[in-house]
Amino acid sequence: MNAADIAVEICIASAEEALRFSGFVRDFLARNGFPFVMIHNAPDLSGDRRKVVFEDAVVGRKFATEWRRDRLAACGA
Numbered sequence: 001m002n003a004a005d006i007a008v009e010i011c012i013a014s015a016e017e018a019l020r021f022s023g024f025v026r027d028f029l030a031r032n033g034f035p036f037v038m039i040h041n042a043p044d045l046s047g048d049r050r051k052v053v054f055e056d057a058v059v060g061r062k063f064a065t066e067w068r069r070d071r072l073a074a075c076g077a
Helices: 015-031 058-073
Strands: 006-012 037-041 046-052
Touching: 006 015, 006 058, 015 037, 015 046, 015 058, 046 058
Parallel strands: none
Antiparallel strands: 006 046, 037 046
16 A cells, blocks of 8 residues: 555635634544544645545545535535
8 A cells, every 4th residue: 555545635725614624634533533644734826735644544535535525515515
């Protein structure tokens, strides 16, 4: 398994979304037994980016899926 299997890249579109992301991470970790995670900040020209890395690929994929659903729900989709 390589690092790409366990890393999730997130683009934060606004300050409001950054707050929602922080709460989402906190709640996700609590629901999943506080798995080991590293979150890297990587600002660039197209917005604020986060790279979320779990030591377990299954948890990383679950995180990515749940974040996408949360983001869609916040957009009213």
